[in-house]
Amino acid sequence: MMVMSVLDERYQPNETAELEIWREATTIHGGCGPVGLALALKRRGFAALVVVSHDGLFLKSRASQGGEVEVMQILQERDLAEADQRGIPVHLGTYSLDDLSKWMAAGWYPIVMVSIEFEAKTITHWVVVTGTDADYVFFNDPLKDPAETDAATRVDHLSFASMTEFGPSREKAVILAGLPKMANVTLPLPRIRASHQPRPDTPSISDPER
Numbered sequence: 001m002m003v004m005s006v007l008d009e010r011y012q013p014n015e016t017a018e019l020e021i022w023r024e025a026t027t028i029h030g031g032c033g034p035v036g037l038a039l040a041l042k043r044r045g046f047a048a049l050v051v052v053s054h055d056g057l058f059l060k061s062r063a064s065q066g067g068e069v070e071v072m073q074i075l076q077e078r079d080l081a082e083a084d085q086r087g088i089p090v091h092l093g094t095y096s097l098d099d100l101s102k103w104m105a106a107g108w109y110p111i112v113m114v115s116i117e118f119e120a121k122t123i124t125h126w127v128v129v130t131g132t133d134a135d136y137v138f139f140n141d142p143l144k145d146p147a148e149t150d151a152a153t154r155v156d157h158l159s160f161a162s163m164t165e166f167g168p169s170r171e172k173a174v175i176l177a178g179l180p181k182m183a184n185v186t187l188p189l190p191r192i193r194a195s196h197q198p199r200p201d202t203p204s205i206s207d208p209e210r
Helices: 002-007 015-025 034-043 066-086 097-105 157-163
Strands: 047-052 090-092 109-118 121-132 136-140 153-156 173-178
Touching: 002 109, 002 173, 015 034, 034 047, 034 066, 034 173, 066 090, 097 109, 097 121, 109 157, 136 157, 153 157
Parallel strands: 047 090
Antiparallel strands: 047 173, 109 121, 109 173, 121 136, 136 153
């Protein structure tokens, strides 16, 4: 929502909108997935593209049993199919600090997956990178106490590299959010698409009003 309010000053973040985005983007057992979040951006009129580090079931390590894996697989296939229909590129690859800087210079807002400790568990979380320099990466964190004076959090390069990998497969993901005019942009990376059509009992989500 932070990115949406920057891209469109008419967008008003609120708790209802936050819950709607969570409901649209969640993989249930794996938290909010990158493709689901990109779809939420696209449904609200923004441009989005995704880069993920592998083409298997993303965040599979967060599932604790076979039934949970199946649910996540169904939702991922549905999201990939809808992303293809809506023209959201989902790329296979990774990214560097130089990539983040170049994307920001081109007008994109990188929403990066990070790994955090929450209630004695390691979970995924999403932050908006706002800048880099020779020593630090700066980002806006939705979980940061609003009473703190500085809007941006900063971490050194090594810490950022560590926190942007999740699980035994060291999964990485970034969503690039941009203005509608950037909708046809793709990256020079392989594309990931759904392996089959989504089941008829898992329909896509209709566009919400902005």
